[in-house]
Amino acid sequence: MLYYQELGSKGKEIVIIHGLFGSSDNWLTIGRALADEYKVYLIDQRNHGKSFHSSEWTYEAMAKDLHEFIEAKNLQNPTLLGHSMGGKTAMYYACNYFPSKIEKLIVADIAPKSYPLHHQHILEGLQAIDLQKLTSRKEAEEILSLYVKEDSTKAFLLKNLYREGEKWAWRINLAVIAEQIANVGEGLHTNLTFDEPTLFVRGEKSHYILDEDFELIRYYFPKAIIETIAEAGHWLHAEKPQAFLEVVKNFLKS
Incomplete structure (x- = not known):
């Protein structure tokens, strides 16, 4: 459930x-x-x-x-x-x-x-963050800033980033969302x-x-x-x- x-x-x-x-x-x-x-x-x-x-x-x-x-x-x-x-x-x-x-x-x-596709820049920004190499949330924000300019949008998106033990992870299923984003429209x-x-x-x-x-x-x-x-x-x-x-x-x- x-x-x-x-x-x-x-x-x-x-x-x-x-x-x-x-x-x-x-x-x-x-x-x-x-x-x-x-x-x-x-x-x-x-x-x-x-x-x-x-x-x-x-x-x-x-x-x-x-x-x-x-x-x-x-x-x-x-x-x-x-x-x-x-x-x-x-x-x-x-x-x-x-x-x-x-x-x-x-x-x-x-x-x-x-609706036409319009989340491409967001998905590109999230996918540009390499979770295996990520050292801090600040670094993730800096990478995302290259694709997303609005501070409020960046803060909203990065709420999905969290620590799982020693590793970083996404709460969203980024791979499936990126692959099937057309479904949302x-x-x-x-x-x-x-x-x-x-x-x-x-x-x-x-x-x-x-x-x-x-x-x-x-x-x-x-x-x-x-x-x-x-x-x-x-x-x-x-x-x-x-x-x-x-x-x-x-x-x-x-």
């Missing part, structure tokens, strides 16, 4: 699903803020965080993992909240796995469309729809959900409402946590 962190002990259940190169740790701030009123589960998707590594890495497989987690924990009508890749996993699950068992769906800054290919309350939240400065995507969103999710977080980019929950929480809480209580 997937690795998870559990927060809160009362209220309705929310499962939060991180994005590419992320983990459950990235959502602890949001999870703790929601845990006063809800029982929150933060999961690590396969090939990420502390969950298992696998050569199979598709949305079908990740949705199956999510289904098995919900069944194993006997969650009753949970709300799913997914960001980026995690949002695609949540969408796939909502449309394909017994939608009546999900009370609500929240998708953060991703649309059900296909795939659109939601199904004839099924999700007819329960759905919230899409996008960052004003992000280009992941465009105005022209609204029609496709409402094709798959007829009850979708779409909110925009001012001055936020793709990492809207980290950049504008209070604004993000306000939108999410209002939706949860509606």
Whole structure:
């Protein structure tokens, strides 16, 4: 089963699903803020965080993992909240796995469309770090800086680097992610729809959900409402946590 962190002990259940190169740790701030009123589960998707590594890495497989987690924990009508890749996993699950068992769906800054490859420089930077010769985290940062300029992005990526005894290792399954990165950009290919309350939240400065995507969103999710977080980019929950929480809480209580 997937690795998870559990927060809160009362209220309705929310499962939060991180994005590419992320983990459950990235959502602890949001999870703790929601845990006063809800029982929150933060999961690590396969090939990420502390969950298992696998050569199979598709949305079908990740949705199956999510289904098995919900069944194993006997969650009753949970709300799913997914960001980026995690949002695609949540969408796939909502449309394909017994939608009546999900009370609500929240998708953060991703649309059900296909996206072109755009993580090549990140993968090249991570692969340039030779773990067998690496002497320090600072050295890893210096190598990654040749490929990734934003300090916040570098810090986020290097959270995946850890010591395993005397050796360095990646929490992500870097080899499989690099080989199958095209899978992450795939659109939601199904004839099924999700007819329960759905919230899409996008960052004003992000280009992941465009105005022209609204029609496709409402094709798959007829009850979708779409909110925009001012001055936020793709990492809207980290950049504008209070604004993000306000939108999410209002939706949860509606």
